[in-house]
Amino acid sequence: MQQETSSKILHWEDVTVGETVTFGRTLVSRVEIVAYATAFDPQPFHLDEEAAKNSMIGQLCASGWHTCAMFMRMLADEVLNAAAGLGSPGLDEVKWLKPVVPGDTLTGRYTCTSKRALKSRPGVGVCQMLFEMLNQNGEVVMTWDAAQLLGMREREHAP
Amino acid sequence: MQQETSSKILHWEDVTVGETVTFGRTLVSRVEIVAYATAFDPQPFHLDEEAAKNSMIGQLCASGWHTCAMFMRMLADEVLNAAAGLGSPGLDEVKWLKPVVPGDTLTGRYTCTSKRALKSRPGVGVCQMLFEMLNQNGEVVMTWDAAQLLGMREREHAP
Numbered sequence: 001m002q003q004e005t006s007s008k009i010l011h012w013e014d015v016t017v018g019e020t021v022t023f024g025r026t027l028v029s030r031v032e033i034v035a036y037a038t039a040f041d042p043q044p045f046h047l048d049e050e051a052a053k054n055s056m057i058g059q060l061c062a063s064g065w066h067t068c069a070m071f072m073r074m075l076a077d078e079v080l081n082a083a084a085g086l087g088s089p090g091l092d093e094v095k096w097l098k099p100v101v102p103g104d105t106l107t108g109r110y111t112c113t114s115k116r117a118l119k120s121r122p123g124v125g126v127c128q129m130l131f132e133m134l135n136q137n138g139e140v141v142m143t144w145d146a147a148q149l150l151g152m153r154e155r156e157h158a159p
Numbered sequence: 160m161q162q163e164t165s166s167k168i169l170h171w172e173d174v175t176v177g178e179t180v181t182f183g184r185t186l187v188s189r190v191e192i193v194a195y196a197t198a199f200d201p202q203p204f205h206l207d208e209e210a211a212k213n214s215m216i217g218q219l220c221a222s223g224w225h226t227c228a229m230f231m232r233m234l235a236d237e238v239l240n241a242a243a244g245l246g247s248p249g250l251d252e253v254k255w256l257k258p259v260v261p262g263d264t265l266t267g268r269y270t271c272t273s274k275r276a277l278k279s280r281p282g283v284g285v286c287q288m289l290f291e292m293l294n295q296n297g298e299v300v301m302t303w304d305a306a307q308l309l310g311m312r313e314r315e316h317a318p
Binding site: 039040041042043045055056057063064065068069070072073076077080081085086087088089090091092093094095096121124149 | 249254
């Protein structure tokens with residue numbers, strides 16, 4: 001899958017605390033909003049414009065889980081599949097701050113807020129990350145506060 | 160969409176703090192794991208058995224976001240679409256505790272840990288919920304600590 005050489009792959013050592021990295025770009029379509037909601041979150045305000053008019057948002061908007069999924073796709077394509085990514089044990093917080101609606105263009109960024117080596121797994125480190133998704137107006141539509149496991153570069157060179 | 164009469168619909172008043180409600184049942188297939196990961200989380204350990212052998216989990220497992228999506232589908236079908244559900248502002252915590260693998264049968268439960276009326280929106284209440292997903296061995300594979308907005312019954316009868 002990964003064609004990059006090891007030196008180009010993002011390892012735990014390569015992440016700088018406090019640095020913000022931008023990535024990705026995705027256009028949100030009505031068809032995809034309705035398809036995701038039909039499969040995984042069939043609440044009326046994600047499926048149908050008329051039903052959405054009477055909802056708190058007042059218009060058809062993407063499932064929060066679809067927003068997470070779109071962000072994850074950008075993160076995998078643009079960051080993790082060029083990284084020594086080892087998954088995540090979970091999220092400390094997810095906030096859906098603004099509705100995501102058809103026609104939005106979404107981008108991502110992450111900022112490492114702290115990092116440490118995992119005592120339980122030699123060669124693995126964890127980065128606490130603030131992930132943010134923005135729309136075309138520069139508004140933050142979603143944040144994740146999450147731990148990302150990354151392999152260490154030095155481990156690969158250990159005897 | 161909702162065929163139930165108002166009296167059968169779950170409103171904010173109907174949720175009892177401390178009570179646990181079980182719901183849903185879904186069988187996890189390899190095809191669905193790979194399809195979701197291909198669309199939204201194309202990391203090697205969600206796509207390919209051989210690549211997964213070298214991962215921390217050691218076998219092909221569902222994306223955490225797919226697990227969230229399967230849970231959301233059960234929650235929508237079995238709870239929210241028979242409730243005065245008004246969405247959620249976010250999650251306070253998501254934990255992926257056990258791998259979800261092909262052949263698993265997953266069920267859900269929720270426990271309201273606290274509830275309050277929203278001052279900013281008359282007729283709307285928020286329930287803080289512990290959502291849990293279990294596998295066929297009774298192991299909790301995922302938890303969400305999340306706020307769920309629900310409409311109030313009394314609002315509908317207000318003049």
